[in-house]
Amino acid sequence: MIFEQLETYGHEQVVFCHNKDVGLKAIIAIHNTVLGPALGGTRMWPYKTEQEALNDVLRLSRGMTYKNAVAGLNLGGGKAVIIGDPSKDKSEALFRAFGQFVDSQGGRYITAEDVGIDVNDMEYVYRETQFVTGVHQVHGGSGDPSPFTAYGTLQGLMATLNHKFGDEEVGKYSYAVQGLGHVGMEFVKLLKERGAKIFVTDINPTLVERAVEDHGAEAVAPDEIYDVDATVYSPCALGGTVNFDTLPRLKAKVICGAANNQLANNEVGDEVAKRGILYAPDYAVNAGGVMNISLEIDGYNRERAMRMMRTIYHNLSRIFEIAERDGIPTYQAADRLAEERIETIGKLKLPMGRGTPRFQGRVRGH
Numbered sequence: 001m002i003f004e005q006l007e008t009y010g011h012e013q014v015v016f017c018h019n020k021d022v023g024l025k026a027i028i029a030i031h032n033t034v035l036g037p038a039l040g041g042t043r044m045w046p047y048k049t050e051q052e053a054l055n056d057v058l059r060l061s062r063g064m065t066y067k068n069a070v071a072g073l074n075l076g077g078g079k080a081v082i083i084g085d086p087s088k089d090k091s092e093a094l095f096r097a098f099g100q101f102v103d104s105q106g107g108r109y110i111t112a113e114d115v116g117i118d119v120n121d122m123e124y125v126y127r128e129t130q131f132v133t134g135v136h137q138v139h140g141g142s143g144d145p146s147p148f149t150a151y152g153t154l155q156g157l158m159a160t161l162n163h164k165f166g167d168e169e170v171g172k173y174s175y176a177v178q179g180l181g182h183v184g185m186e187f188v189k190l191l192k193e194r195g196a197k198i199f200v201t202d203i204n205p206t207l208v209e210r211a212v213e214d215h216g217a218e219a220v221a222p223d224e225i226y227d228v229d230a231t232v233y234s235p236c237a238l239g240g241t242v243n244f245d246t247l248p249r250l251k252a253k254v255i256c257g258a259a260n261n262q263l264a265n266n267e268v269g270d271e272v273a274k275r276g277i278l279y280a281p282d283y284a285v286n287a288g289g290v291m292n293i294s295l296e297i298d299g300y301n302r303e304r305a306m307r308m309m310r311t312i313y314h315n316l317s318r319i320f321e322i323a324e325r326d327g328i329p330t331y332q333a334a335d336r337l338a339e340e341r342i343e344t345i346g347k348l349k350l351p352m353g354r355g356t357p358r359f360q361g362r363v364r365g366h
């Protein structure tokens with residue numbers, strides 16, 4: 001049953017991690033290491049069943065292979081899940097035990113934060129292994145990735161506008177931004193700096209007030225964001241918001257935002273394309289976060305990170321070219337770009353091999 005799933009998804013390795021003394025039950029899934037070590041965060045979640053945890057880690061790790069490949073990184077895809085409630089099951093011992101399992105992979109898997117995990121948890125993991133990114137800046141880590149994700153989203157937006165309208169003047173167009181969290185608020189700020197008209201919403205009214213006061217945005221109720229007359233719908237909250245209920249309401253010509261898994265399913269993606277709405281594939285647009293943490297491997301440098309975000313423009317342009325070349329929706333073109341890169345680069349024989357990640361310029365803290 002498990003091997004059947006691995007065959008369907010194409011995973012290389014799945015590691016079940018158990019430490020009875022500290023109550024650790026975790027799964028590390030290494031999907032593909034053709035391009036390099038598998039990088040992807042660790043999620044802590046109170047999964048109801050082990051099967052649910054396994055399904056999640058298999059799905060997420062495969063997603064990282066595609067995201068890292070399209071981002072142009074020399075990294076494969078992996079992910080880990082810890083079965084537990086982040087509000088009560090966390091402890092130093094738990095994360096150190098998990099860190100030992102990460103270490104035992106010898107660099108084939110590199111972890112980071114994901115849902116339910118913060119930088120303090122990663123500090124414990126870091127005590128047991130160097131194969132972790134998103135560590136604190138005092139150790140040479142990269143800190144909060146959100147501003148980079150927002151800046152990367154802006155690059156993706158410019159490429160998308162250019163493809164759709166033949167110019168990339170962000171300020172000429174209007175935007176419906178859903179979600180004003182770490183990424184959304186920063187994205188609104190970048191749009192405002194370029195003179196754009198912005199509609200915003202969030203389920204947290206304090207954040208909405210801040211966007212109105214600080215960035216001159218116009219507030220709408222959470223459910224009204226699908227109806228506003230804006231050129232671009234920008235999902236920056238949850239996944240699945242582009243679905244058969246919301247799509248007929250959208251007036252936007254472009255969908256471009258930072259949220260993961262924006263399309264409820266592939267059929268919606270096909271319908272988006274049929275309606276002539278240009279969808280900027282989410283995992284290509286929001287790769288700024290993973291690009292940022294990936295730089296910790298060679299020694300983190302903020303300048304370099306900002307330059308790297310600009311490659312998102314190029315990646316999006318390439319996706320749109322493939323969509324036109326092959327007559328397919330953009331969400332499929334993104335997958336095709338990833339698969340083509342893995343195939344062609346995978347055939348190269350690198351003289352030095354891919355080796356173990358180096359993690360230069362970092363300070364081990366205890």
Ligand code: NAD
Pocket residue numbers: 145146147149178179180181182183184201202203204207222236237238239258259260286287289290
């Ligand atoms: P966040 O939790 O800081 O912000 C999410 C915001 O969405 C919150 O303010 C929340 O109140 C709001 N929200 C939730 N449900 C809503 C609804 N129904 N309507 C309107 N607003 C709603 O998260 P974030 O770090 O800003 O990430 C936003 C999205 O971008 C997520 O999908 C995340 O997976 C994705 N992403 C983030 C990064 C990053 O660097 N932080 C990188 C890649 C992808």
